[in-house]
Amino acid sequence: MTIMNTDITVAIIGLVGVLVGAAITSFKEWWLHKITRKDTARYLSALLVSKLDKLSLECSHLAGDSGKEGEDGYYYAEHKRPAFELPMEDVDWTSLNPQVQLSVLNLPYRLESISAAVSNEFEHDSPPDFSAAFQQRRYLYAKLGIEASHLSDELRRTFGFPRCTAYDWNPVSYLEETIQSIDQIRERSQKSFNEIGV
Template sequence: MDEKYIFGLVGIVLGSLLSAIFAVVRDLYTENRAKKKEAEYLAIRMICIFDFFMEGCASVVGDDGLYHGQTDAEGYSRIQVTPPQLDVQLDDVNWKSFPPELMYEILYFPNLIKDAESYISSTFENAASPPDYSEGFEERQYQYSNLGIMASELTTKLREKYKIPKSHIYSWDIVEYMNNEKDKIDQLRLKREAAHKTMFATVNA
């Protein structure tokens, strides 16, 4: 077989192979770039949704059942702040652009809210006493401080992963406020538990 023919054939094969490899690399690059853009867009949407939810949580944490420091006309404490809603079921985004663990954390969050509401309802029904229902409001403040803090942690993950700057529109630190309120309740519960143990020890002595 003619040597020139062999070299020509090899050249054709190599050229076709290189063209195919280039096409695959180009398609992968285009796909990855599009997926990155979709992930960034989804991250921005989620940050906005969870930031709004976090603001609502802070409002609930500040609700002690009083309106301008006063009970209602009958002397009862009443819920003043409606709990924030969280809707993450978006149909116009590509959820597969997110890593599975991040997608799960976001989509599972509504279940955490349901669990918190269950604790709150149970406390109001079984432990809280009128007219102030202090146990119920305490549990409500505690659960929503937890939810707000977790929402903040999630938005921090999204901002760091997709390099989205933090907004500076707040004149106060919402997360610090919720952490402080949660710590106050934790300390109160520890003192309450210690007092109960002391009382039971005295009774059983």
């Protein structure tokens, strides 16, 4: 009986050893995956923060663009629409929060939509200054610039990245002022139309 109990004890100890070893290996793999995923998310976020900041800055240029008169007397945009290239190689988009993923991945579509809306405005506005079209262009890009900046700020907070303080000028304040100014102009215009019964 003693030999049998010893065999059972050895078997149980061996089984517990195998289970503990498997648990340690599983925990180690889980931990390494978690660290790698966090590093991957941090790297992708660093790439995105720089691209989002650039997009916000470029949108601020467009938000201030009321056109410049050409030699033919017509007004032309001084700034081209911003380009926004998504990093697609060597990144794992699933490492980011799904809402952030969607917001960032949707930006190229948003740029196309704004471009189409602005083109439509120019087709239906009055030359030579196209004031309503430029106003709408300024407004839409100001809104997009603020959205890009908020996304950048969210990624900065999540990963502890510092805010760029290379200059005193804040593009977001400028974009917000642009939107507020255009909203006031539109409100006054609507009020005038309502007063004359249009």
